[in-house]
Amino acid sequence: MTARSRLTVLAGPTAVGKGTVAAYVREHHPEVWLSVSVTTRRPRPGEVDGVHYHFVDDATFDVMAARGDLLEWAVVHGRAKYGTPRAPVEEILDAGRPALLEIDLQGARQVRRTMPEALFVFLSPPGWDELVRRLVGRGTEDEEERAARLETARVELAAAEEFDVTVVNDDVRRAAEELVSWMGTPVPAPKRD
Incomplete structure (x- = not known):
């Protein structure tokens, strides 16, 4: 019987490059399963339903949340609402495959709270100015949306400091490889107050 694997959770601020790092892992480490989140936001140019996100309307999302079909949301x-479908994550962990969630801080x-044994990795920008440059440079949000995202x-x-490990995204390849290397290590002892 295969031992259950440990979930790795990747989070960080908007525009830090979580999606870019996750895409690198998807391309270069096919052994790592990446969860596909559900969202109510509209697709950005180039995003494919079922690959980048499962795009749903508010009513569908609300039903999923009410039934407990989401690990987090x-x-x-x-x-917009974002969430992680629970069943696929459980199936992959039970099969013993390394699994990665790319989610926001709230998630x-x-x-x-539900899987404290997971490894929690914070993706950090090399600095504030670089984070602002990345957000503005991707050009996918209007001025109001950018202001809201920068405040968040x-x-x-x-x-x-809430995370087990911090990885600085100063280079996508390096950051992704560091993330994958952490996925094969024991969970650090929880931080105590």
């Missing part, structure tokens, strides 16, 4: 930036906190990012950056 949250309203992000005061706008990571929920997963910590300030709060999210302060939460790094």
